Amino acid sequence: MERSNQDSEMEFPQDFRCPISMEIMKDPVIISTGVTYERENIKKWFFRYKKTTCPATMQRVENLDITPNHTLKRLILAWQNGQSPSSSSSSSSSSSPSSSSCLSSFKRDEMMSLLKTLNSTPFKVTSLRKLREIIENGDEMKLDFMLLGGLEMVFRLIIQILADSSDFMVFRACEEALGVLQHLPITQGSDGKVIELFLKPEFMKSMVIILQRGSKEARVSMISILSKLANSDFNWNVALNDQGVGMFKSIFELASDEISTKVSSSSLQVLIKILDSSKESRSKAIEAGAMCTLIELLPDSNRSKTEKILLIIKLLCECANGKMAFIEHGLGISAISSKLFNVSEIASKICIQIFLLICSFHDPTNKVLEDMLIYGVVKKLVILMHMSGPSSTKNKTVDMFKKNCFFWSRYPCFPSELKEYLGSN
Template sequence: MEKFVSNPGDPSMDFPQHFRCPISMELMKDPVTISTGVSYERRNIEKWFHVYKRRTCPATMQSIETLEMTPNHTLKRVIDAWLDSRADHKPSFSAKHDELEMILGTMDSTPFKVSSLRKLRSLLKTGDDVKEDFRKSGGMELLVRIMLQISVENHDFLSTFSACEEALLVLHQVPFSADDDEILQLLMRPDCMRSMAIMLQRGSSEARFCAISMFQKMAKADARRWKSVAQDHGIDFFKSLMETVSDDQICAKASSSALNLLTETLESSKKSRLKAVEAGAICTLIELLPESSNRSRCEKIMQLIKLLCECAEGRLAFIEHGLGIAAVSKKMLNVSNAATKIGVKILWLVSSFHPTERVLEEMLVYGAVQKLVALLNVGGGGGRGTTRDRVVRILKLHGGTWRRFPCFPGELKNYLGLGNDSC
């Protein structure tokens, strides 16, 4: 007897067990077979291979030599035929369906779009069934259509801007995931991304938070596509993110989300790092660091500085600022083990690629060398393993310069094999 499985996306639809993807447990639309003979939804297995970097079969955990995928046309035809046989299935609607349809049906023609969007926003708060009904009724497409008007010249800019802002607040309420490919394609269209970027630049605190949150959802749902989309943004996008990061006192929630989004974006894309550097990110982050008393925020800012210093342009911007070494040195050993490790990595990058007299003198004057020595002595606080190795390499590489200063510890000269003679 055929075993059937409930589809959580539509409780009234049951489907045979072998129609579901072993990863998402949902009905397959584009089944492909890998070398182990197991079939998966194409998007899910591609993510397993290319995003999570796995070389195993998710269902059997068997190691595989090739990532080749073969379309399973037979299974797709069987699934399509099964769906056709159930074509008489009627979709279920929420109890608020009529009210929802009335708002959506009059949205394009009403001169009171902002008022209608606010009603829609309140309606969606009544339950997940209404949100699902909204999606089925083409609500996402309608919201994007309204948002696109902001990027078109309009004689009534203020009214258009307000409607776009309200549409974004509604859009933020509707959940989507990696399986919602059509929605992701819609949201990641260049013109839609441009409209959300305008909201990030000029919107209210709430709208800016919603814009950043939408970008985060997109990045989480489809990391590879987001990487490409983010790279296509101009430097104004990164300037807007940095402005939001700086507004911690005005909207802490948006500022924290902007830090997270920047980290996710810069970790995956070297091109985005270059644009962030061009947007002045290094300067902003260095100036924010001394003011950051919150441990988590401090670690995130230092992580961003480290990511930017991993490219030549970022390192150059760091040393040109003048207070970069001082700001990083001050946080080492004073915030957390994680912050100390990141600080050591930043100093290692800068002193390795730019061992100028000015850089080395600033490391000594601002206490960086003293803290490196402390890490070497105590062995804890982030001073083990790779971090400790970097500390030793920095001291050995530049100890010959620092030993000329009277504040450089004499016992460390012997440890590093530098001797005590003056230079």
């Protein structure tokens, strides 16, 4: 009786408990959904209560067969023996590594079993969710997953939506597969196969579909994957060849997310990485309407978000079509001017760099120069001119004033002291 009470107080691992009774299992069995239950509990569920669903997942079960889970039963017995009162005081330090080893062995066996049946099981969503839980346990499980061909299997599930994206279960399986992929190491050094798979056009097409129509969780997983790719030696020129415009439209939509600051910030960081590493990608982003979205996001953005947006605008303005898109928006100069000297030193420096870039654009109507004067840019830049100490940004600003002084000086609002400053310099 005393032993029974001590057993009931043990902190058993959650996997040892029956999902129905939440008690430790003595005779664990697996049903067709891959979930393990105590034999008597699941038999009552199926045959006494006439249920045809999986209690844990609520998925419909066509096959009511049950299979003994011998591996889990041995693991439970080994764990119980390691936690017995006679051994707890004298060998607790040695039993802990043994229990951990048994648990790892069980998880590995479970992963192998799930991978073997992943293609044939009708319960792919449940299997993938369980796989994600397993590989979250550590780098060793992630490595085993990849060595067992898990990466290729997950990739095949992701691109299945290209064949039938209207099938709800196919779509859900794809989303869960992305959740698994999110937790794997994605670097050129970890495994060349990873990058090779991501470069396939099928993956990029599937990715755009998920970014456009996937659940919020799936799109967050996709942004996480893209962030890892952006930090690796990934060839974005190849990846964006066909799907670049669609991908950028979806990422900018996430960047505009007003509910989740984390999603919005991560999306902007991904964009910075992509655009900074590939000039060809900037044309795709501009074609996707990047400049319009960024300028409209700017007024209500906080400091961190503002700095990211300004940096992206600056990267786009390094291209001729980016300058054109900025000027054609109409409110671009006003939006940037409102952030100059009002956010942070970093933000102000980027603002000045943007103005230097657009001033170099050939504009026969001189509308850019006129707007810079009207929206107070020229007046604000005078502050920079009076700052002590030389700097490359200050020198470039002086050159800009010298080049455009004749046009600006015709307006009454042009500072008279600046004429003297430019003349003396």
